[in-house]
Amino acid sequence: QVQLQQWGAGxxxxxxxxxxxxxxxxxxxxxxxxxxxxxxxxxxxxxxxEITHSGGTNYNPSLKSRVTISIDxxxxxxxxxxxxxxxxxxxxxxxxxxYESDWPTSNYWGQGTLVTVxx
Amino acid sequence: EIVLTQSPGTLxxxxxxxxxxxxxxxxxxxxxxxxxxxxxxxxxxxxLIYGASQRATGIPDRFSGSGSGTDFTLTISRxxxxxxxxxxxxxxxxxPRTFGQGTKVEIK
Numbered sequence: 001q002v003q004l005q006q007w008g009a010g011x012x013x014x015x016x017x018x019x020x021x022x023x024x025x026x027x028x029x030x031x032x033x034x035x036x037x038x039x040x041x042x043x044x045x046x047x048x049x050e051i052t053h054s055g056g057t058n059y060n061p062s063l064k065s066r067v068t069i070s071i072d073x074x075x076x077x078x079x080x081x082x083x084x085x086x087x088x089x090x091x092x093x094x095x096x097x098x099y100e101s102d103w104p105t106s107n108y109w110g111q112g113t114l115v116t117v118x119x
Numbered sequence: 120e121i122v123l124t125q126s127p128g129t130l131x132x133x134x135x136x137x138x139x140x141x142x143x144x145x146x147x148x149x150x151x152x153x154x155x156x157x158x159x160x161x162x163x164x165x166x167l168i169y170g171a172s173q174r175a176t177g178i179p180d181r182f183s184g185s186g187s188g189t190d191f192t193l194t195i196s197r198x199x200x201x202x203x204x205x206x207x208x209x210x211x212x213x214x215p216r217t218f219g220q221g222t223k224v225e226i227k
Contacts, residue, residue, distance in 0.1 A: 061215060
């Protein structure tokens, strides 16, 4: 049973680096397609980027220069790092996974982490 | 990059009525790799439809998806109280896997 749990710092100052972690307590992180998605207050869903089941990464062009998505297989953890945050990065951040290994859809979602950027 | 445009922005309907939501892509969506998500207040969104017309696990059959190419539709046959929320389409054939801006279904 997929059980996604995520965590990370909820309050950042402008220019700091956002760092979030996601684990699947029901199984292995490895071999699946993972996404990070965010939702700013009162706004829609925004796809941040992904790490594919084969380990490749792709990012939203508008965020690409600041984002890194990676997997630590030894810790069974997925991570998101976003540098030089501003108030515009205030949002709920979600890790998501597809139903099958190579599915890029978001069948399973973490509980979400609210990240607030404020001086 | 494919841009998805959802319409209408807001749909005002009564419980029991049918809702028809539209999602138009700026280019043809190969393989019908188009999904629909439902926003759930206080929770993570949930996947309703993938492959343009396949219901995800556990989704009631009042939700249906259709369409191909550049025009896709989510239909809710009879609105239940919990269906009044925001819906998003997503293109997922290739990166970037963009979302539409959302359609809000509100109680009339």
